[in-house]
Amino acid sequence: MSYLTELLAARQGDNFALHEKYLNAQMVRVLKTIGYDRTYVRARGPYLYDDQGNEYLDLLSGFGVFALGRNHPKVIAALQDVLLRELPDLVQLDVSLLSGLLAESILETVPGELSKVFFCNSGAEAVEAAIKFSRYATRRAKIVYCEHAFHGLTMGALSLNGDKIFREGFEPLLPGCVAVPFNDLEALDRALGARDVAAFVVEPIQGKGVNLPADDYLAEAARLCRKYGTLLVADEIQTGLGRTGRFWAVEHWQVEPDMILMAKALSGGFVPVGAVAMRKPVMEALFDRMDRVVVHGSTFSKNNMAMAAGIATLQVIREERLVENAALLGQRLIGALRTLVDRYELLKEVRGKGLMIALEFGAPKSLSLKAAWSLLESAHKGLFSQMVAIPLFQHHRILSQVAGHGINVIKLLPPLVIGEREATRIVASLEAVIADCHRVPGALWDLGKRLATQALKARAG
CATH class of the missing domain: 3.40.640.10 (Type I PLP-dependent aspartate aminotransferase-like (Major domain))
Known part of the structure; x- marks a missing residue:
């Protein structure tokens, strides 16, 4: 067994303590606040695995680094x-x-x-x-x-x-x-x-x-x-x-x-x-x-x-014809996600090319949703997109990202090696989360209220 293998085994789980002490403590705070504080121990293709054996589909790809998936x-x-x-x-x-x-x-x-x-x-x-x-x-x-x-x-x-x-x-x-x-x-x-x-x-x-x-x-x-x-x-x-x-x-x-x-x-x-x-x-x-x-x-x-x-x-x-795969899978994903626009008023647009895809959310028309939306937007512009990304991660084990500051856009950058199984999972999981967002009151809007409260506290402090 090498020294590095021994060191990793001995210190597994110290990630957050070490970063809080020696690196960017605010990053640790953010991850813990939004429930992303996992200890990943293995990665392969489009998947990450934590120390509890859970599998996560990675649609962040290290901001686009892992086009081939991980550890090719x-x-x-x-x-x-x-x-x-x-x-x-x-x-x-x-x-x-x-x-x-x-x-x-x-x-x-x-x-x-x-x-x-x-x-x-x-x-x-x-x-x-x-x-x-x-x-x-x-x-x-x-x-x-x-x-x-x-x-x-x-x-x-x-x-x-x-x-x-x-x-x-x-x-x-x-x-x-x-x-x-x-x-x-x-x-x-x-x-x-x-x-x-x-x-x-x-x-x-x-x-x-x-x-x-x-x-x-x-x-x-x-x-x-x-x-x-x-x-x-x-x-x-x-x-x-x-x-x-x-x-x-x-x-x-x-x-x-x-x-x-x-x-x-x-x-x-x-x-x-x-x-x-x-x-x-x-x-x-x-x-x-x-x-x-x-x-x-x-x-x-x-x-x-x-x-x-x-x-x-x-x-x-x-x-592996990954360019062709990105074109075909991207066309299928964008097409399937666009069918959700007419069914869910919070989803305004799905756009992209290949496997660079955005889902943009916007103000609803129904009164109950409109009031809840306004609460989030007044606390912090773009906060609703976090209300999609967080349950997508916590309940469906899909890692995604908000596409920028102050915008309600979720960006998908899956590895170019994904197949039909992953595409089906992406669409089903996103629809489940978006559907939950249309239930007011509901668990996701309770999450939204907590996010809004934290945003207001941060602004005041």
Whole structure:
């Protein structure tokens, strides 16, 4: 038995005490308050298992990291192979074979004329790289992004975030970053018109709320970027690698960006890795002389474990036809969930592409529900969505997430390996919870009152 195995066995159950003492105590408080304080001991595919032997269907996927499910054996085998081969790693004054092979594999998937790759450690680092590359390539300073966007939490990436809760207390942020409404081509035209914008950075589908573009939005945005000499940067950190039923979400609208940002699922769920695929002139503008070869980089970015995880991940996606599975299962799930809209007045819309799905709730018309809804909204906007997510977890053992702050949207990001059994369970469980929400008074509205009381106390304190 290894030291780590012994240590984990000896300290099992100490998770929350250790985090409360040494890490983020508020996270512990949140988990305990909403009843998510479980001790997970094992994970496989789309499932988590706690120390009581309970099985949970994971529709959070580590914010989209676990597209292959958890602990995929082919990725494990690739990582074990790297370790057993005792390969040289991070020599730095060298170029590694594995990073070249992963770059080659990535570029086989991308649309258009993207022919160069820059590796980094995370999605936020990919955004930071895109800011630097686009500024240097265009010799312009401004970056345009969309309201309600999420691009990461490092200072440059944070400057492109459209949600003030993440920005408050960290200003001043990166100068020259300009927000425009998502889906507003006139606003984008005005923002780019002075020809001083380096890049328009956009999520093809916004992660916060799962907001879809209008049919012509991305194609017209690409046209405007070309017109004004602005680089189009597609942030596919969450939408990429098959999530939406296409390998890259921009393919739904036949758009060819100047850069595609990726991370999350590329890791296979094991070793953090991010990347920027870009047009050759963008790369060569930054690295234009031998004395500039190190003007941008990241120490651990091309480490062997990350590169092997990425190579194995792309192989699994191809071999197991996960893009096709996401398209088929997503179509079935969205269709089945949409049938609930006409039956339950609190459910206003079901939207998404592939296995990136949102259920949006809104104010009801019946008097009893309207009064209960108003109570929650007055305490904290968006609180009703927690009244769906919590019983979905506690009573049906399905882990999901609220899609953003102050919105009544539940987001589903299941692993791309789910099948018909999981799809049936998702629809049945959500319908059961939504049906319970329409019973006033009822157990779920008792939960709602407790949530409202806690929210009001937090506001007062």
